[in-house]
Amino acid sequence: MNILFIMYDQLRFDYLSCAGHPHLQTPNFDRVAARGVRFTNAYCQSPICGSSRMSFYTGRYASSHGAQWNGYPLRVGEMTMGDHLRKLGMECWLIGKTHMRADKEGMARLGLDPDSIIGARQSECGFDAWTRDDGLWGQGPDGFYDENRSPYNEYLKSRGYAGENPWADYANAGVENGEIASGWMFRNADKPANIREQDSETPWLTRQAISFIDQASGSWCAHVSYIKPHWPYIVPAPYHDMFGLNHVPAPTRHDCELDDTHPVFKAFLEGKISTAFQRDDVRAKVIPAYMGLIKQCDDQLGVLLDHLVATGRMEDTMIVLTSDHGDYLGDHWMGEKDLFHDPSVKIPLIVSDPRAGADATRGTTCDALVEAIDLAATFVEAAGGEVPRHIIEGRSLMPWLRGETPDWREYVISEYDYAVRPFAADLVASTKDARLFMVFDGRWKMIHAEGGFRPMLFDLETDPEEFHDLAKSGGHDDQIAHMYGHLRDWGLRMSQRVTRSDADLEAMRGKSLRRGILPFLYDGSEVPPELTETYRGAARQIHLPPDTDTGSHD
C-alpha cells in the first residue's frame, strides 16, 4: 500500500470541473474523483502556506504546533506524518514544497546535527527529501526570499538557461520588446512564460515524482507538492492563452462589505494586494493565467496517473489531491488568501483508495466537515496503524471512504496569525493579539479576533456568498455566544499531552498501589495481604547503626 499525497499550492476548491467550474475542464482531477470521494466541506487549518502545511503534516491545529505563519520554525521534536508512518513501516518522502522552516535554534540546543538522518528529517518536517523546492525564488536588495538551494534553478541551469536565477528570468517571466517582462507584474500575466513548457515547474516536478516512484520499493507515502497555481501568475505556452476575458467571472463582492467593515478585514482590504485585485484589469490578466496554470497541473496529473497505470501502481496506491488554501482572486475585494471566506479557507480534497473497502463510495461526494489535519490520521489508518489521538488532532477519513457515517465533529476551526503584517502594529498592542480564529459549523461562520475586536458572523444558509457580516448590526447575540462556546471548548482541548497515549494512561490507573504508595492506611487492615510487606518489616533490621558522627555526613 502506497500513498500519493499530492498538494497544489493556492488551488481554489471551485476551480475544478468536478467541483462545477463553468469553463475549466480538469479531466484528470475528475478521473481521481470518479475513483474516490470528493470532500465538499474541507477546510485548511490556516489560510497561509506554511502554517496550513504544518497542520497537514503534523495532523495538529496551528495553535498546537505553533508554526502559525510562513517562516515560523516548526519546533524541534514536533511529530509529523513521517514519524508516524515510518513507525508503521511506511517510508515518507517529499517531492516539492513544504514551506518548512527548521527550528535551528532548538536543534542546536539539543545538539542535533542537521546533516544527520534525524537532523535532516527534523529540518524537512519529518520527510525524507527526494526533492525539496519551495518554488518562490524571489530575489531583491536583501537577497533571496528563500535561503535554501533550489533544485529547480539548478535544473534550469543544467538545461542551459542562463544567469544566477533562471527561475526569475525564464519560468517567472515573459518577453516584451526584447526585455524581460516579469511575472511579478500582473500586466504580463497574459504573456507566455519565457521557457519551454517541459522545463516549467509543473512538468519538472511531475518527472521528479515519476523518478521517485520508479525506484521506490516497499511501502511509501510520497508528498508530491506542486508550487502552482500559486502566484506569480504566468504560464508557458500553450496554457497562457487557453482562457480569456469571457472566462473571467464577475467578482463575488458586495458594496456592503465596505461599510462598517471589521477593522482587521479593513486592514487587509487596504493593503497593496487587495487594492490590486479590486481592479478589473488585474483580474482580467490574472484569472486566465491562473486557469492556465491549473490546466497545466491537470495535464501533468494525467501524465502521473498514466504512469501509475502503466506501472501497476494504480492498484496499490491511495491518491489524495488537495491544496493548502484557496485564492480570493478579487472576491470580497481581496487578493491572495489570509482570511476566512470560502474562496480562501475552503480547499479541494479528493481521496481515492484502491482497496475494495472503498468500492461503495467511488465517484461520490461527502459533505462532512473535514479539516486538513484529518489527512495525517487517515494516512496512519491507511498504513495499518492506530491513530495516536494524544498527538494527532485530526480524525481518519477512512470511515467515510468505506461509506460509514461516523460520529463526527460539529465545527471546523481555522486560524490566522497576522503578527508579521506591518498593519499589526496599528491594530493590536501585542503580537500575541494579532490572531484570528474561524469557527464554522456548516451553516454559521464566526470569526473571532483577539485584541478586543467584535467578531464577524455569516449565515451561509441565507447568505452563501458571505457578504453580510451579521455581527455589525447586533441581534445575533445568542448565535455568537453559541459559536464562542465552540471556540471555548476547542481552546480547552487536550493538545500537548503528547508523551502518554490514552492506553498508557489507562494502564497507569491504580499502579502506584502495587509499588508501595499507600497514603491512606490507618492500621494496615485496609490492604490485601500481598501488600502488607510494604509496611511490615519485623523481620528486617530495626536497630539504629552505631553513631559514627564525625561532624561530616556526606
Add this chain to the structure above:
Amino acid sequence: MNILFIMYDQLRFDYLSCAGHPHLQTPNFDRVAARGVRFTNAYCQSPICGSSRMSFYTGRYASSHGAQWNGYPLRVGEMTMGDHLRKLGMECWLIGKTHMRADKEGMARLGLDPDSIIGARQSECGFDAWTRDDGLWGQGPDGFYDENRSPYNEYLKSRGYAGENPWADYANAGVENGEIASGWMFRNADKPANIREQDSETPWLTRQAISFIDQASGSWCAHVSYIKPHWPYIVPAPYHDMFGLNHVPAPTRHDCELDDTHPVFKAFLEGKISTAFQRDDVRAKVIPAYMGLIKQCDDQLGVLLDHLVATGRMEDTMIVLTSDHGDYLGDHWMGEKDLFHDPSVKIPLIVSDPRAGADATRGTTCDALVEAIDLAATFVEAAGGEVPRHIIEGRSLMPWLRGETPDWREYVISEYDYAVRPFAADLVASTKDARLFMVFDGRWKMIHAEGGFRPMLFDLETDPEEFHDLAKSGGHDDQIAHMYGHLRDWGLRMSQRVTRSDADLEAMRGKSLRRGILPFLYDGSEVPPELTETYRGAARQIHLPPDTDTGSHD
C-alpha cells in the same frame, strides 16, 4: 547574583507563623519574609506534584507543557528555567526533588544520549543535578514506585542503616514492640521516626545544599527541593511530639458539601484517602506530625540561612520559599491535594531580593494574583535577562518587589488531570475529558470539568471557607458566563509559538518585499527604484537555450 529557590513539598500556605498559624512558630520562614515580600494570593498551576513542578520549571501552564500529572514525561525540547538562565550566564542546579519524568521515547526519536550533557539536562528538567532524589521510595510487589537511584538511600546505607530500602525501615518508620511500625500507617504518625534526626531527609538535603553552595562559583540558581512535609507523615524526635491534640484545628468542612456534590468532587470524596481524612483519629495523628515536619523544615532553613550569613551569600542571593501545592488535611472532607479549595491549590510564596531596589518592600505582603509560573519569569529578570514571553507564560514579580503596581492579570488558572485515577473510567468516556480547570479572580472561583458536567462556583467574599457551591442551585448564570469568558480567553492564549519572539516577528514585518516577493504589481510603478531590478532583467539573458531534449530531463 544567585537564586536560592527552595521548595517544600505539600506545604500548606497557612502553616507558617508569618501566615498567621495560631500554634506553629516558623521563625526562619518569618525571617525571610521580613527581608522580602510574602505573596498572599499565590496559586499553583496544578495541585499535584509533577504537573505543578513542570509549570514552575517551564514557566508554562500545565496544558501548555503537557506533563499534566505525575509520571507524564515532559516532552523533549520543552524549555525550562535552566535553559533560560544558562543563556544569561547563570548556572541552574538541582538539589532534591523534581518529580520529572524524562521523555525517553522522544529522546530516542531525536537520538539524544541520556548520558550526554544535553541528554542529562533533558532528563532532569533542564537542571544540572547536584543531587536528585524524589523522596518517595515506596516499594511493593511490582517494585519501587520510583525507578531512579536514591542518593538518600545510599547515604543511609553509607551511614550503616541496614537493608535494601533503609528509607522504608528507618526514615519512614517508627518502632513498636520491637517491630517496624511503618510511616505509611497513620496510627504510627505520632511515633518518632526510627532514625537519628541528623540522618533524616530534611537535614540531609540541607547539608547537600550547603555543600553545593560552598563549592559554587560564578552566578547560580540552586533549586533546593525538600520532600517534606509531604506524606508519609512521620518525623524523628524531638519533632514527633512537639505538637498534640490541642494544636489540631477543627476541620474546615460543612455538611452542605455532601449534598448534591459535583460528580468529580464526589468521586474524590469517596476515595480511600478522603475517607481516611474524614476520621478524627486520622487527623489527630497526622496533623501534629505534619506540623513537626514543618518545624524541622524551619529549623533546617535556619541552618541554611545562618550558613549564607556566615559565607557572605546572604548579600548576593535572592531567596525564594514556596511549595508545589497544599494539603487538605481533612478540610472539605478531603485528604491530600488534587482539587481547588485554597488549602490545596494556594501556595506559600516568599521572595527576598537582597538588592537595594527591593528595600522599600521588605517585610510587606502583596495580594496580587500570582501564579507558580511567575517564578521562571522572575528569575530571568533577576538574572538580568528579558523574559521570553513567547515561551514563558508567567510574569516577573520584580515590579512588586520594587514596590511598583504593574498592570496585572485578572485571574489565575489551575488545572487537574485525573485520567489515571481509577474512577475516571466511570466518570468520563475519554481520558481527554478527565480534566478540570479552575478560574479564580480574587473573589469568584469557578471550576470547569470537561465531559459535560456542570461547573462549581464559590464566592470567597461571602463564603471564604468555600463551602457553598453556588452552581448547585442555579441563579448565578451571569457570573458563571463571566468566568467561562475568562476560561475561553485563556484557552485561546498563544502558548506554542515558541520559535519566534515578539521582536523576531516585528522584525519580519515587510521584509519579504526586499527579498523580491512582490505579489501586488501591475506594471512595476508601485515600487521604489531600488526594487525594480527584482523584475527588470533587460540586461540579462532572455533567449532560450538550444533545445537539447533527449527525452530525459533529470
